[in-house]
Amino acid sequence: MNDLRRRLARRLTRVLLGAPVQLHDAPLPRAGVYRILICHMSLTLGNALLLTPLMQELEATWPGAEIDVITRSRIARVLFGHYGGFNRAFQLPARGVGHPLQLWRTLRDMRKLHYDLAIDPDPQSQTGRLLLRLARARFKLGFNGPKKSGHVTHAAAVPDDLRSTGQRPVYLLRHALGRVTPEQAAAGDYPVPDIRLDAAELAWGRRTLQRVLDQPQASTGGRSKVIGIFANATGPKWLDAAWWDTLLQVLEAALPDARLVEIIPHFGRSLLDSRYPAYYTGDLRKLASVLGSLDAHVSLDCGVMHLACAAGAPTLGIFTTTHADEWGPYGPHNHVLRAHDLPPATIAREVATLIGALPARRLPPV
Numbered sequence: 001m002n003d004l005r006r007r008l009a010r011r012l013t014r015v016l017l018g019a020p021v022q023l024h025d026a027p028l029p030r031a032g033v034y035r036i037l038i039c040h041m042s043l044t045l046g047n048a049l050l051l052t053p054l055m056q057e058l059e060a061t062w063p064g065a066e067i068d069v070i071t072r073s074r075i076a077r078v079l080f081g082h083y084g085g086f087n088r089a090f091q092l093p094a095r096g097v098g099h100p101l102q103l104w105r106t107l108r109d110m111r112k113l114h115y116d117l118a119i120d121p122d123p124q125s126q127t128g129r130l131l132l133r134l135a136r137a138r139f140k141l142g143f144n145g146p147k148k149s150g151h152v153t154h155a156a157a158v159p160d161d162l163r164s165t166g167q168r169p170v171y172l173l174r175h176a177l178g179r180v181t182p183e184q185a186a187a188g189d190y191p192v193p194d195i196r197l198d199a200a201e202l203a204w205g206r207r208t209l210q211r212v213l214d215q216p217q218a219s220t221g222g223r224s225k226v227i228g229i230f231a232n233a234t235g236p237k238w239l240d241a242a243w244w245d246t247l248l249q250v251l252e253a254a255l256p257d258a259r260l261v262e263i264i265p266h267f268g269r270s271l272l273d274s275r276y277p278a279y280y281t282g283d284l285r286k287l288a289s290v291l292g293s294l295d296a297h298v299s300l301d302c303g304v305m306h307l308a309c310a311a312g313a314p315t316l317g318i319f320t321t322t323h324a325d326e327w328g329p330y331g332p333h334n335h336v337l338r339a340h341d342l343p344p345a346t347i348a349r350e351v352a353t354l355i356g357a358l359p360a361r362r363l364p365p366v
Contacts, residue, residue: 024153027178028117028139033062036085037110037118038069039131043094045284045303046327047165048073049310052080053191054121054169059085061177070110070131078284082196111136121169123148123158141176143168161186163325166193192331193310195288205289212277212290213259224257227355228291228308230299231272232265236321237300239344244272247344247351254352263291263304296355301327309334314358316351333358 036058040051048071058067066087069076076089090110093099111134118137120128123145132140133151142148144155156175162168162185170190174180180188197205213226231244248260262272264280281287284307291297291304292311299305299315301322306329309315314333317324320340328336335354339347 023155024139028141028154028173028176030061030177033116033139034065035113035115035117036062036065036067037113037115037135037137038067038071039118039120039128039135040069040071040073041092041122041125041127041131043072043074045075046306048076048079049193049195049303049306050166051121051169052083052193052195052310053166054119054173055080055083055086056191056194057170057173059083061173065116068110068113068115070106070135075284079195082198107134110134114138117141119169119173120148120152121172123168141172143172157182159185162188163323164190164328164330165326166190166330190330192334193306193329194312195285195307195310197285197289197292197311201285201289202292204286205291205293208279208286208290209261209293212261212279214277224259225255225295225355225358226259226261226293227251227255228261228263228294228297228299228313229272229276230263230265230297230302230304230308232304233300233302237302239300239320241271241273243344247348248272250345250348251352254349255355258355261294263287263297263299295361296358298351305329314355314361316354318347 038051042048055067058065065085067085068088068090069080070090070092072092072094074091080086090106092106093102113136115135115137117139118132118135120132120142122128123143129142129148129151132142139154140152141154142152143158145158154176156172159171159182162171167190171180171185171188209226260276262270262276262278264270264278266282268280270278279290288307288311291308291313294313297308297313297315300318300320305315305317309329315329316335316337317329318337318339319328324336324338337347337350
């Protein structure tokens with residue numbers, strides 16, 4: 001069904017927008033790019049956060065440029081607003097068919113502007129490619145391959161050896177600039193997701209975590225490590241209370257001096273029988289501030305896992321069904337635990353080993 005939908009979308013795109021844009025032989029220019037548009041369709045928190053490495057790369061390449069994002073995410077400004085280059089988000093409805101007037105107005109507003117560069121960072125989304133073709137831009141950048149039609153001025157094949165959703169858009173841009181080849185893709189140094197917490201947010205998060213724990217000591221090697229546990233996930237990724245009970249019993253025995261804090265899901269109910277100190281908020285930046293104050297964060301593959309990583313917490317992501325190479329946290333002190341066929345006690349011992357090896361974090365004073 002998904003393949004049929006994509007084929008229909010490609011045909012509709014050709015009918016509505018005509019012939020593909022001619023590919024350029026020359027790389028993207030390093031000068032003269034001042035207005036940039038990113039066409040990003042995903043609704044999920046994790047997908048939006050995995051766009052931040054591209055934001056960092058764009059700021060480093062064109063530090064004087066403004067960046068707009070057209071997206072279905074309702075929290076784009078919350079996530080990207082602390083990037084100096086971020087200008088505005090064009091808010092698409094979650095279901096365009098059900099809100100045609102809002103869809104038309106958003107597309108109209110987007111097409112009023114002329115961009116130097118528009119980017120479709122997704123290797124598969126046909127809607128992202130349609131938005132790219134609708135955008136008025138001098139240069140258009142996107143992946144090329146069996147799941148994506150052309151219609152760009154600069155293209156890159158999807159690299160086989162680089163599957164990370166956060167790293168692929170950065171590779172796409174670097175390839176268009178002539179700075180990386182497919183052979184170098186997997187070996188490259190890629191920016192880590194970053195929500196750009198400022199000093200005041202980090203200090204607030206630290207104070208809040210201290211109140212939750214009733215532990216006023218500074219974050220140095222002289223105190224117990226504080227480990228955040230988020231026990232929720234969606235669909236087949238979710239694991240029951242018995243699985244978590246076993247993991248936490250083994251983890252507490254392996255790290256007797258550690259302090260555990262439960263991060264409460266958005267629906268406001270503990271999944272660990274309220275036996276640990278806990279933190280709850282519906283504000284994403286407040287949540288990120290507290291996550292960024294942890295010595296380590298442990299969860300299944302979910303949006304909060306990506307938020308912890310983007311907040312700077314050493315993040316251990318447990319993967320049971322999804323592809324860790326595609327969605328796993330990366331960067332210093334972040335780890336993937338492939339738990340597809342492993343019992344929770346085995347995972348707990350691996351978690352304890354990794355956390356035990358983490359250096360003491362030195363966070364800003366409160």
